[in-house]
Amino acid sequence: MTKYLIGLFLLLTFTSGFAQYTTADSLYIQQHYKKxxxxxxxxxGKRLFTSIYLPLDSxxxxxxxxxxTPYSVAPYGRGLKVPxxxxxxFAQEGFIFVYQDIRGKYLSEGTFMAVRPYIPHKRKSDEVDESSDAYDTIDWLIKNxxxxxxxxxxxxxxxxxxxxxxxIDSHxxxxxxxxxxxxxxxFMGDDRHHNGAxxxxGSFAFVSSYGKYRNEPSVVGPLGFNNYGTPxxxxxxxxxxxxxxxDGKLTADNNPLWQDLMTHGTYDTFWKARTPLPHLRKVKPxxxxxxxxxxxxxxxxxLKTYTAIAKQSRKTQNMLVMGPWYHGSWTRGKGDWLDSLSFALPTSKFYREQIEFPFFMHYLKGKPDPQLPKAFIFDTGEKQWHRYSSWPPPEAKSMNLYLQPQEGLSFxxxxxxxxxxxxxxxxxAKPVxxxxxxxxxxxxxxxxxxQRFAARRPDVLVFATDILKEDVQVMGNLKANLFISSTGTDADFIVKLIDVFPDTMSNAKEKPGTLLGGYQLMVRGEVMRAKFRHSFENPKPLVPGKVEKVTFDMQDAAHTFKKGHxxxxxxxxxxxxxxxxxxxxxxxxxxxxxxxxKSAVQRVYFSREYPSHIVLPILTTSNEKDEP
Incomplete structure (x- = not known):
């Protein structure tokens, strides 16, 4: 793939808002909006480039x-964004739509800083952050x-x-x-690191263009690394x-973001300053x-944004939607399939029409309250929407799923x-x-x-339950608790929770090439770097041969393991x-x-003294289902 194609792929992926549009959509915008x-x-004093789309009916x-956005407000000039x-x-309803290149990107002035830290109690005019840039922009828009x-x-x-x-400090x-x-x-869980790993x-390919220093404002973003020499x-x-x-492949390209990644290998003040979570207090919108x-x-x-607001800003109208989607896919299509997996319902269409649009219509145009729940959650195993009064559901009870001898797994x-x-x-030298x-x-x-390809490797441990005699509904945060020892002084441990389909499960008629019999669907997978087992700020070595407990956040899931799986x-x-x-x-x-x-021998224990297990939030009571 050439540098041009890589750059074009990134530009189209992010500037399109992940959406699809038709010729009729384009014609509608031409007939109803001016730019x-x-x-x-x-x-x-820095000026941020902003595209404004105004309804022709004034x-x-x-x-x-x-x-x-840091991904360009293109098209620039006479072209119109669609949708x-x-x-x-939203376009058909009638709004003023505003898109802005953030500070230091594309046609905006200033210096770009990825995940720029928030500055509380600003006292000087040159103390700026993303919150203040948003505030200043909105203030101008309201007045003009x-x-x-x-x-x-x-x-x-x-x-x-x-x-x-x-x-934060909202207008x-x-x-x-x-x-x-x-x-x-x-550092903790998005994009660049997971639990310190x-x-x-994803980081190398993305940051090679995203983090590169620019000489001057331009409608064209920096091109990324392309000299792979292999597919x-x-x-x-x-x-x-x-x-x-x-590192040497990017250092010559003057890439400040990559250098930051290479020089902040612990959860130090650099990373702590770059999360908004501690500042989501007294949220008004x-x-x-x-x-x-x-x-x-x-x-x-x-997941963490919703939780931080729920804990720190209890009076806020705070809602969470989690669907069976990959990154941004809720903006397009029906959402009834994800590659070869059927989810039976048009989840994306339902979200756009019954959740997102009514939400903004209520608060921006005074339309009836859609009565959205605090948590609108799609169960990826049951293939059903659920409404909850909070997330995780208060009815969910923690249960330990223990590793067992002879590759067993049991509660x-x-x-x-x-x-x-x-x-x-x-x-x-031979990583999985x-x-x-x-x-x-x-x-x-x-x-x-x-995941059958991984299960067949000798350096992947596999533990499985007997065939389930009843449904097991997992709703909430998963935690891994491993007892391990190593011949090395550091190690990574990746834990995957998997739904194994029945061997006799038939293929979907719409996707005849997918073999669903015995399919191993990864419900959740997460990595933990063992040196951070006590502290992400102050890593400690493993003691070779010593049994150590490694506990880590596997993030959340909403999945029913069905009877027969x-x-x-x-x-x-x-x-x-x-x-x-x-x-x-x-x-x-x-x-x-x-x-x-160096190679190392890793041991994972499952004795009474060292009972390795995953903590699962199991929902055993009925809850309200939603029928879109």
Missing amino acids: MEVRIPMRD SKTYPIMFMR LGPSMQ LNNNGKVGVWGISAPGGYATATL PAVVAVSPQAPVTDW FMLM DAYQFYLKAGGLKEI AVLTVGGWFDQEDLYGP LPPPASDQGFVSYISDP PYSNKITLFRGREYMIED RMMVQIQSSWFPLVDRNPQQFMDIYQADASAF
Whole structure:
């Protein structure tokens, strides 16, 4: 893929808002909207490029729908963006739509800083952040456009993070905000790291263009790295070596963001300053946070954003929607299929028409309250929407799913045993692949890919229940509690919770090429870097041969394991090249030489003394279902 095609792919992916449109949509916008482009001054004098779409009918006032993006407000000049707003329903209803290049990107002035820290108690005019830039922009819009005094904000991914920023010190005109798959914490769980482990594949390809220094404002963004020399990412990253060697491929490109990633390998003040979660207090606008259970980038963000507001801003109208979607896919199509998996219902269409549009219409135009629940959650196993009074549901009870001898898995504690462990060799020279496909870019398919390819490797442990005699409904946060030992001084542990379909399950007629019999669907998979087991700020080495407890957040799930299925847990120590390789030696991994990578024997215990298990929130009571 050429540099041009890589850049075009990124531009179209993010500037389109993930949406699809038709010729009729384009014609409608041409006939009903006009466009103006302005450079709005910020408090420090920098001007941010802003595209404004105004209804041609100026006989009445309109609310403003506002999105800030690092991915370009294109098209620039005479061209018109299609669609306008989160969906064409908004364009047809009539709003003022505003799109802004954030500070330092495309045609906006200033210096770009990814996940710019929030500055509380600003005292100087040059103290700016994303919250103040949003405030200054909205203040200008309210004073200069024919509006009704109400502003709604939305965005997906990084724009979702900028939507979150508008909740902090929000402008009085902002009444409704929808952070969707919002970038929230790049060390703990979004995009760049998970539990301290570096997300290599997605970060390298993305940051190679996104983080590159620009010389001047331009309608064209910096081009990314393209000298892969192979279509196989596994081969490319393995041959490239450790992060120290990979770093050299981007250092010459003047990429400040990449250098930040390479020099902040712990949860230090750099990373702590870059999450908005501690600042989501006294939130005044209504909030609709949206995420997808199969989001390959930002599952962490929506879950933690909703939770932070619920805990710190109890009076806020705070709602969460989680559907069976990958990153941003709720903006298009029906949402009844995800690749080869059927979800039976038009989940995306239902969300757009019955949740998102009524939410903004109520707060921006005074339409009837849609009576949305605090949590609108899609169960990916039962294939059904549920309404809950909070997330996780208060009815969910924590239960331990224990690893057992002979590759067993049960809610009963393991039997007494002096040999309650199993070993495997983790070899960094032959890491476990994250996918069975030959691909250069991370993609999203691995989130639902059949995990049988991994289960057959000797360096992947497999534990499974007997065939379930009744449904098991998991609703809420999952936590892994592993008792491990290693011959090395550091290690990664990847835990996957898997739904194993019956061997006799028939294929869907619509997708005859998918073999569903025995399919191993990854409900949730997460990585933990063991040196962070006590503290993400102050890592500690493992003591070779010593049994240690490693506990970590596996994020949330909403999935019913149906009667006749089995539950499975897979455990491994590499997930390559999705996650960078661990040298299995306690050190600064970003500076590891090729000689530092050593094989290690990992043990996972399941005795009465060391009962490794996953904590699952099990829902055993009935709840309200929604029939779209």
